[in-house]
Amino acid sequence: xxxMTQSPATLSVSPGExxxxxxxxxQSASSNLAWYQQKPGQAPRLLIYGASTRATGSPxxxxxxxxxxxxxxxxxxxxxxxxxxxxxxxxNNWPLTFGGGTKVEIK
Amino acid sequence: xxxxxxxxxGLVQPGRSLRLSxxxxxxxxxxxxxxxxxxxxxxxxxxVSGISWNSGxxxxxxxxxxxxxxxxxxxxxxxxxxxxxxxxxxxxLYYCVKGVNPVGWFDPWGQGTLVTVSx
Numbered sequence: 013x014x015x016m017t018q019s020p021a022t023l024s025v026s027p028g029e030x031x032x033x034x035x036x037x038x039q040s041a042s043s044n045l046a047w048y049q050q051k052p053g054q055a056p057r058l059l060i061y062g063a064s065t066r067a068t069g070s071p072x073x074x075x076x077x078x079x080x081x082x083x084x085x086x087x088x089x090x091x092x093x094x095x096x097x098x099x100x101x102x103x104n105n106w107p108l109t110f111g112g113g114t115k116v117e118i119k
Numbered sequence: 120x121x122x123x124x125x126x127x128x129g130l131v132q133p134g135r136s137l138r139l140s141x142x143x144x145x146x147x148x149x150x151x152x153x154x155x156x157x158x159x160x161x162x163x164x165x166x167v168s169g170i171s172w173n174s175g176x177x178x179x180x181x182x183x184x185x186x187x188x189x190x191x192x193x194x195x196x197x198x199x200x201x202x203x204x205x206x207x208x209x210x211x212l213y214y215c216v217k218g219v220n221p222v223g224w225f226d227p228w229g230q231g232t233l234v235t236v237s238x
Contacts, residue, residue, distance in 0.1 A: 013181075046224035048164075055214060055228035056164065067226060099164055103223050106178040108154075108166040 014039055014102050018111035024119040025090050033114045035083040035100035043079045044104040050113075051096045059098075060085065090116070121145040121227050123215045128232030131205055139232060141198040141215030149173070149193035152218035154225060155200050157211035157234075167213070168200065171221045178221065183209075205236045 015038040025031045035045070043063040048056040058067040060076035063083060073088045087094055095118055100111040127139040139155070154169040168179045168189040177189060188201040198215055212233050216225040 044222075048225075055230055056225075057228070058224060058226040061219075061224040061226075101164075101166075101224065106169070106222060107180045108169065108222070110164040110166070113163045 013107055014041055014104060014109055016100055016102055016109050016111035018098075018100055018114050020114060021112070022115045022117060024117050026119045027092060028089050029119075031087040031090055031094075031116055033085040033087075033098055033116070035078075035085070035111050037081045037083070037102055040080045041083075041102040041104040044102055045076070045078070045083050046101045046103065047074075047076055047085045048099045048101065049094075049096050050099065056099065087116070121217065123217065123227065123229030125213065125215045125229045125232035128213065128234045130235045130237065132238050133206060133236055135205055136201070136203045137205060137234060139200040139202065139213055139215075139234070141229060143196045143198065143215075143217070146217070148191075148196040152176075152221045152223065153191060153198045154216045154218050155189065155198075156214045156216055156225065156228070157209075158214070158231070159208075159211040165211070169218060169221050170198070176221045202234070205234075207236050210234060210236045 017036045019034045045063045047060040050056040059070045064076045075086045097113045097115045099113045122144045124142045155167040170189045186204045190199045212231040214231045215229040
């Protein structure tokens, strides 16, 4: 099983600033990595797949990078609607696994 | 518009069974893999099970293997999860999700159905 580890657990950022979220895989996930955003009381929403491809409707301020075991989600110029929990997920093989999440909160 | 509507959740005693359903619409159901993902209260996301478009490939997380069974009825555009021998740790919001393929990302997600296992 590929164990996904996200850091930090909580990130305090001011509106308009940049946020950088990390996700590490215990073994190579190639580029088979997705990112999701979840707001309170809502289902998760796909942001990025293939490590760096934005999903339909995902704003351009969200970008993903990395491959193998190290991945990054960058949010440039944080908007009020971006404060949420973000999860990474590997789909290189079964079982599909998620990271523990990073909560992006208002500083 | 893709819609995934889960049903069948509720309060159940430990050791009992429950069957979840997911009604899909807005896309060609039998073109896609489908999955169940759960989220315990206040915690993160856990993949539970996935099934290919023709049911030819099925997978389970270790913590539900042997207790849960995923199935689908393409004629009814429906996905199911039969949950047996339920435990307190199975308490969670269960999401039905559409997958690109059996090993892929999830998009979109239903709103979930809550399963509470308690005596």
